[in-house]
Amino acid sequence: MKHDVDHIPGGLILLDGSNTITAVNQTLCDWLGLSKQDFLGHAPETRMTRASGMYYLGHVLPSLRLHGRVEEVLLSFSNAAGKDLSVMLSATSCPKPEDGFQVLVIPMQRRNLVEEQLQQARKTAEQAVAAKEEALQEVRAMAHELEERHKELARLNSQLEQLATQDALTGLNNRRVYEREIEIHLALFRRSKLPFALILADIDWFKQFNDRFGHDTGDQVLKEVGQCLSAGMRDVDTLVRMGGEEFALILPNTTLEDAALVAERKRGEIEKLNSRHGTVTLSLGVAAARNGDTKSDIYGRADRSLYKAKSQGRNQVCMS
Amino acid sequence: MPRNQLAKQHHVRQLGPPPEATERPTLVLAHGFGCDQHIWAPVADMLAEEHPVVLFDHMGCGRSDMTAYDPKRYTNLFAYAEDLANLVKELELDRPILVGHSVSGAIGWLASIGAPDLFRQVIAIGPSPRYINDPPDYIGGFEEQDIHEMLDLMERNHFEWAGYLAPIVMAAEDRPEKSEDLRQTFLNADPVVSRRFAESIFMSDIREYLHQVTVPSLILYSDQDVIVPIEVIEYLHRTIPNCDIRKLQATGHYPHMSNPEAVADAILEGLRIEA
Numbered sequence: 001m002k003h004d005v006d007h008i009p010g011g012l013i014l015l016d017g018s019n020t021i022t023a024v025n026q027t028l029c030d031w032l033g034l035s036k037q038d039f040l041g042h043a044p045e046t047r048m049t050r051a052s053g054m055y056y057l058g059h060v061l062p063s064l065r066l067h068g069r070v071e072e073v074l075l076s077f078s079n080a081a082g083k084d085l086s087v088m089l090s091a092t093s094c095p096k097p098e099d100g101f102q103v104l105v106i107p108m109q110r111r112n113l114v115e116e117q118l119q120q121a122r123k124t125a126e127q128a129v130a131a132k133e134e135a136l137q138e139v140r141a142m143a144h145e146l147e148e149r150h151k152e153l154a155r156l157n158s159q160l161e162q163l164a165t166q167d168a169l170t171g172l173n174n175r176r177v178y179e180r181e182i183e184i185h186l187a188l189f190r191r192s193k194l195p196f197a198l199i200l201a202d203i204d205w206f207k208q209f210n211d212r213f214g215h216d217t218g219d220q221v222l223k224e225v226g227q228c229l230s231a232g233m234r235d236v237d238t239l240v241r242m243g244g245e246e247f248a249l250i251l252p253n254t255t256l257e258d259a260a261l262v263a264e265r266k267r268g269e270i271e272k273l274n275s276r277h278g279t280v281t282l283s284l285g286v287a288a289a290r291n292g293d294t295k296s297d298i299y300g301r302a303d304r305s306l307y308k309a310k311s312q313g314r315n316q317v318c319m320s
Numbered sequence: 321m322p323r324n325q326l327a328k329q330h331h332v333r334q335l336g337p338p339p340e341a342t343e344r345p346t347l348v349l350a351h352g353f354g355c356d357q358h359i360w361a362p363v364a365d366m367l368a369e370e371h372p373v374v375l376f377d378h379m380g381c382g383r384s385d386m387t388a389y390d391p392k393r394y395t396n397l398f399a400y401a402e403d404l405a406n407l408v409k410e411l412e413l414d415r416p417i418l419v420g421h422s423v424s425g426a427i428g429w430l431a432s433i434g435a436p437d438l439f440r441q442v443i444a445i446g447p448s449p450r451y452i453n454d455p456p457d458y459i460g461g462f463e464e465q466d467i468h469e470m471l472d473l474m475e476r477n478h479f480e481w482a483g484y485l486a487p488i489v490m491a492a493e494d495r496p497e498k499s500e501d502l503r504q505t506f507l508n509a510d511p512v513v514s515r516r517f518a519e520s521i522f523m524s525d526i527r528e529y530l531h532q533v534t535v536p537s538l539i540l541y542s543d544q545d546v547i548v549p550i551e552v553i554e555y556l557h558r559t560i561p562n563c564d565i566r567k568l569q570a571t572g573h574y575p576h577m578s579n580p581e582a583v584a585d586a587i588l589e590g591l592r593i594e595a
Contacts, residue, residue, distance in 0.1 A: 018571065018578035043572050045546045050462055051469030053546040057573045058354035058518070059474065065577050066358050074476050119476060 197259030336368030352422030356382025
């Protein structure tokens with residue numbers, strides 16, 4: 001086939017083995033507004049945009065040398081006026097024994113626009129995915145924070161629960177606990193007949209004591225009595241400050257007689273307390289659970305016993 | 321770590337006399353961006369006539385073990401420098417000479433800072449500490465925009481090779497050179513990995529580390545290097561403490577391909593052979 005390759009509708013470049021241009025056809029010169037002399041003796045990347053030159057050297061040439069061919073590579077030449085010409089480039093090794101490469105370039109300005117739009121679309125999609133991922137991370141972070149807040153809330157609730165069941169002055173359980181515990185123990189007693197006893201204790205002459213020494217001293221006495229009562233108690237026992245100078249002790253699995261012994265012991269201990277403000281004494285009433293008891297039944301018996309102890313001269317234990 | 325694990329991961333090949341059988345120093349040839357150890361073929365053969373030669377692929381390139389490629393790790397040149405140092409240690413090479421093309425020159429220097437006795441010499445072919453201009457005092461040859469354009473080009477040209485098309489193309493066409501080797505190279509040309517490598521190279525700036533380079537260095541450079549302008553070579557020459565430069569009788573950024581004899585001769589002449 002005899003043909004004039006100078007004017008085929010494609011650019012043609014011949015390179016020697018050291019990547020130097022040895023021939024170029026007129027078509028490529030015309031496209032780029034350059035003369036053949038502008039090409040000959042130079043490396044092709046010197047006629048490309050800087051990015052394309054890098055890409056040519058970094059990818060195309062090594063691949064061409066390694067594999068003897070490259071196909072459908074997109075890159076850009078620079079024309080004389082500094083405008084870019086996007087082309088598709090394919091190249092192969094020259095037939096042996098020649099050492100070099102033949103390079104064909106086809107403009108793809110129009111195709112390129114499509115490509116660029118596709119690439120842009122893909123980037124947009126990638127950014128959207130990244131944004132989604134970021135949003136997901138945010139949701140995860142929020143979920144985590146929510147979980148943390150729940151934990152904090154649970155902690156606060158338990159603190160609140162403690163506050164709600166604690167007597168602020170003495171640190172002992174308050175009356176709410178008495179109400180709960182007495183119900184529980186009555187229920188247990190009804191079901192399993194496990195005996196339990198209730199001791200009500202009241203500080204003698206507390207009002208006078210308060211009037212004489214002031215409330216701070218009264219509070220001090222209440223604390224000391226609370227500490228003394230709680231000393232030596234079993235884990236299962238419940239000590240409560242009922243209000244004012246009145247305390248209650250619920251002793252599970254304890255008979256009336258045993259409870260009276262406990263009450264007597266506590267009475268002795270309080271009497272021996274060496275308070276800075278003189279001797280403090282305690283009157284105590286003891287009752288044990290009986291069949292059919294309601295909580296006011298057992299409380300009433302203990303309270304009547306306490307009244308009896310008071311009326312018989314205080315600083316003593318009565319039971320019923 | 322099992323013996324030779326890194327050697328396997330980096331597809332190490334050793335040419336020439338065994339290191340223990342000769343007094344001559346071992347040459348470790350490190351390829352640059354966009355290629356793999358094959359790029360050294362003619363030069364390596366010439367050097368291996370007298371010297372032990374070690375060839376390897378950077379992680380993520382050529383036939384390196386892709387399963388060992390950690391995308392989180394290979395985001396800057398220090399990871400590659402660490403690899404190189406570990407590889408030299410694993411191979412138990414006695415202070416070899418590193419011959420690094422392009423980015424591998426920088427990688428070699430970074431590795432030498434962490435371990436000054438690792439190499440007895442670094443020979444860098446067309447290296448650059450920073451590719452992007454930093455006006456007014458530094459000319460790297462490129463604007464950041466150029467780098468982004470090139471990354472876009474890579475993406476557009478490699479997109480279709482992303483995994484699935486390469487084997488189809490290879491199977492559909494009956495080519496004499498269709499070897500498992502070539503197929504592997506294509507399969508390994510993961511565009512995401514290549515792009516990350518390109519980014520870690522062309523966005524790199526190791527200028528601040530150069531004054532710590534104490535290993536004797538020789539820079540080989542050539543005319544018409546589009547990637548590395550002469551200003552970069554001059555900058556390296558006056559910044560690295562113990563550094564000679566030498567112009568090759570070759571042109572372009574790949575003198576070891578375009579003129580392997582000149583490169584092999586320059587390497588042999590530039591070797592510092594110590595007693």
